[in-house]
Amino acid sequence: MKIIGISASARKKQSTHFLMEQCLQEASSTAERLEKSLDVELIDLAPLKINGCIACGKCKKAVLCSQEDDFQPLIAKLADPEIVGIIIATPVYMGCMSAQAKAFIDRTVLFRRNGFMFKNTLGGAIAVGGSRNGGQELSIQAIHAGMMIHDMIIVGDGDHFGGAAWGSHPDGYKNDETGINTARNLGKRMTEVACMMHK
Numbered sequence: 001m002k003i004i005g006i007s008a009s010a011r012k013k014q015s016t017h018f019l020m021e022q023c024l025q026e027a028s029s030t031a032e033r034l035e036k037s038l039d040v041e042l043i044d045l046a047p048l049k050i051n052g053c054i055a056c057g058k059c060k061k062a063v064l065c066s067q068e069d070d071f072q073p074l075i076a077k078l079a080d081p082e083i084v085g086i087i088i089a090t091p092v093y094m095g096c097m098s099a100q101a102k103a104f105i106d107r108t109v110l111f112r113r114n115g116f117m118f119k120n121t122l123g124g125a126i127a128v129g130g131s132r133n134g135g136q137e138l139s140i141q142a143i144h145a146g147m148m149i150h151d152m153i154i155v156g157d158g159d160h161f162g163g164a165a166w167g168s169h170p171d172g173y174k175n176d177e178t179g180i181n182t183a184r185n186l187g188k189r190m191t192e193v194a195c196m197m198h199k
Contacts, residue, residue: 001031001036001037001038001039001082001084001194001195001198002038002039002040002041002080002082002083002084002085003024003027003038003039003040003041003083003084003085003086003087003122003187003190003191003194004040004041004043004077004078004083004085004086004087005020005023005024005040005041005042005043005086005087005088005089006020006043006045006086006087006088006089006101006104007020007042007043007044007045007046007089008045008088008089008090008091008097008098008100008101008104009045009046009089009090009091009098009100009128010046010091010098010099010100011046011091012044012046012047013044013046014167014173015091015128015165015167015173016089016090016091016126016128016167017042017044017046017089018173018174019089019126019128019163019165019173019179019180019183020042020087020089020126020183021042022180022183022184022187023087023089023124023126023163023183023184023186023187024040024041024042024087024187025184025187026183026184026185026186026187026188026191027040027085027187027188027190027191028040028187028191029188030187030188030191030192031191031195034191034192034195036191036195038191038194039082041077043074043077045100045101045104046100048069048070048071049069049070050069050070050071050100050103050104050107051067051069051071051103051107052099052102052103052106052107053103053106053107053109054066054067059109059110059113059114060113062114063075063079063110063111063114063117064110065107065110067107071104071107075110078108078111079111079117083121084121084122084194084197084198085121085122085123085124085155085190085191085194086118086121086122086123086124086147086152087123087124087125087126087186087187087190088101088104088105088123088124088125088126088143089125089126089127089128089163089183090125090126090127090128090139090143091127091128091129091167092127092128092129092130092134092135092136092139095135095138095139096135096138096139096142097127097139097142097143101143105143105146106146108146108150111150112149112150116150116151118147118150118151118152119150119151119152120151120152120153120197121150121152121153122152122153122154122155122190122193122194122197123143123144123147123150123152123153123154123155124154124155124156124157124162124163124186124189124190125139125140125143125144125147125161125162125163126140126162126163126164126165126182126183126186127139127140127143127162127163127164127165128165128166128167128173128179129164129165129166129167130166130167130168131166131168132166134166136164136165137161137164140161140162140163140164141161144161144162153193155186155189155190155193156186156189157182157183157185157186157189158185158186158188158189159182159185160182162182162186163179163182163183163185163186164179164182165178165179165180165182165183166178166179
């Protein structure tokens with residue numbers, strides 16, 4: 001089993017990346033406690049150039065894309081049949097997900113068009129806002145909407161929509177225990193559900 005985490009921020013190794021690390025670390029720890037084998041991988045979109053979908057239709061014919069950008073190497077990685085879960089983390093920009101997150105989700109349409117390759121894969125989301133209540137839930141729900149188009153199975157953190165953190169916490173985002181716990185709980189919950197589904 002494998003869980004992929006996508007850090008969809010324009011900034012390298014800041015709050016969004018940190019929350020995804022916390023989430024995946026908890027996923028791994030949970031698998032160890034359950035004595036299950038689980039690989040996790042974090043894909044950071046910050047250094048990548050991923051264009052938006054241009055609706056050229058090439059992916060209607062095969063699992064491929066006409067655009068020669070940094071999404072190309074991700075196609076084979078995301079097609080791995082060992083993947084049981086995908087988590088997308090985004091900063092909140094103008095009340096919703098980042099451009100990087102939206103471009104990534106839109107480009108995954110090629111997996112839908114080629115036999116719903118993400119069907120029954122677990123999906124989760126993390127959002128980091130500039131304030132405690134700064135659009136995190138709306139951003140998470142927007143990501144969930146894209147995942148539902150793939151017929152994925154949405155997993156929350158056991159109490160909320162998913163991970164919801166405060167990037168501008170007065171004590172720094174690494175001390176936002178409330179937000180960090182939601183991200184960790186999402187990783188834990190996703191692993192628990194994956195283990196139930198893949199006995």
